[in-house]
Amino acid sequence: MDLGRLSTDALASFAVFADHLNFTRAAGELHISQPALHVKVRKLSEAVGRPLYTRHGRRLALTPAGERVARFARDLDARMTSFLAEMDGTAASRAPALAAGEGAYLYLLGDAVHPGVRLINGDRARTLAAVRTGRADVGVAVLDVLPADVETELLASYPQALVMPDDHPLAALPRLALCDLAGAALVVPPPAGPHRVTLERALRAAEVPWSLAVEAEGWPLMLHFVALRIGVAVVNGCVPPPPGLTAREIIDLPAVPYYALHLPGRADDPLVTGLLSAVRTAVRSTPCISRYPSTSTPRPRPSGTS
Template sequence: MPTLLKRLQRVTPQQLRAFESTARLRSVTRAAQELHVSQPTVSIQLREIALAVGEPLFETVGRQLRLTQAGEAMQDAANEITGCWQRFETRMAEVHGLLRGRLRIAAVTTAEYFVPDLLGPFAAAHPGVDIELTVENRDRVVDRLQRSRDDLSVMMLPPDELPLDTFPFLDNPLVVIAAADHPLAGKRLTLSRLAKARWLMREPGSGTRMAAEQHFARVGFEPHIAMSLGSNEAIKHAVSAGLGLAVVSRLAVADIVDTPSPARGPQLVQLKVSGFPIRRQWLLVWRRDQPMSAAAKRFVSYLRESRPSRASLAH
């Protein structure tokens, strides 16, 4: 009987692509659409690769497709194989004096307000580089870092347990916002004045929430958390509706606070609270123990040279 290694050597690139797409999209139908093949074709390729492994790679829970333990191991291997080929492609481009390849960046959700503005000029200057941008909350970005899914990550609070290099490239002040008609708007406040206020927070796992909770713990303040919301936009809408106060990145509200709509007037205000803004920085993060692609190296150099400011990234 062939050993596992010999069976795996028979796995074809088409089977591996079918598995990778299905594992990432959690759907045979969507994988078939992405690969421009029929659904039965993907199903056959998945069955053949499962036979080669000798273990089921997926299980169905309700209507959801979920990876088995063997499937998770195969996904990690597939990601490593894909990364290896991408590094080879980049190396060959370097040999020919070209900057080509793929730049994969994962950014936490608040960074969506400025990362596209960083990537635009870089993409224009390097048309041979395909850029993949993934926006997730901090927990998911950390998970992607652990799995080496991306070349670079953008976040405030990188994990301590991974071998990482970081480059701080942009200030990220965190401020307290309220509805424009809040009775305390325009006054100088201490946190103790806000002890009975309703606070709206990002979901657990959010970098902004972690930074706010660290600050509150440091100064001995316990906010009354009335609601947790999953996005900055949801926070802004809830605050403008008078549901409470929130700590957000200044970048997330600059367009509303600094340039309110002439028709509707200001919807949000930044409260003058002692201890705020909380001084944080946006970091470019990458794995120190993984080889860095030429495109990633060039993007880091681009950021070091351009040194973007909040003003240059304001919409």
């Protein structure tokens, strides 16, 4: 590694690129040409001696080395900002940054989301990357495997539940099993997403036949299609059914664990502790599907419903 070739300008530019993972948008924010940004990143990669990003089709992702370089670049910028503020006789400050996905923001985080917090929206991979690179102080995500390079705290585990119209035959049951979904037309996320993969694997293992009603991205659109009676949907238990729809826990699907995550060594950082406190409070006030009372009178389990 040739440390003498590390450029503070290239580091700052790479931090912006790491935010976007898109050369066009990053170059626009930096007010430089896209080829110029490519040169900066390439030279920085040569100085470090490792590739800083990989390309998967049209999608870019940081390598572990790229995450470390982005984190170093942000740390350097923060130290420079603090130094200049000290020299100027002022106090350096910044807003805490929270990273999470659409579902967490809509149904889980509540009052933790306010104008004093800088919000970063992304899927699980982008949330992890935001924390690893220092872009986010705290992330909230569903984790099936706990990463070794970040600190994690279990916030809550929610059952998975079937959402259906109030007058659906299965709504008469207080809880459901996978076998009750036999023959159901399901509203599901697009293929390869973690929720879709887990659900399909469970249905296949239980030998439960089902049909595709429609693919929809995100809980709100899935619930919209259920309200239109296009099909029924399996959602996380923190997603409340809107008026006209009912949710019932599916007892033999695994619970969905939401974790807060931050970089090691930042447990005493006020930016982290303040966000964690707000996130914990918000999660504690989130209703759970299994706590919703059954509004229908239980009756014998129906057969052949869809």
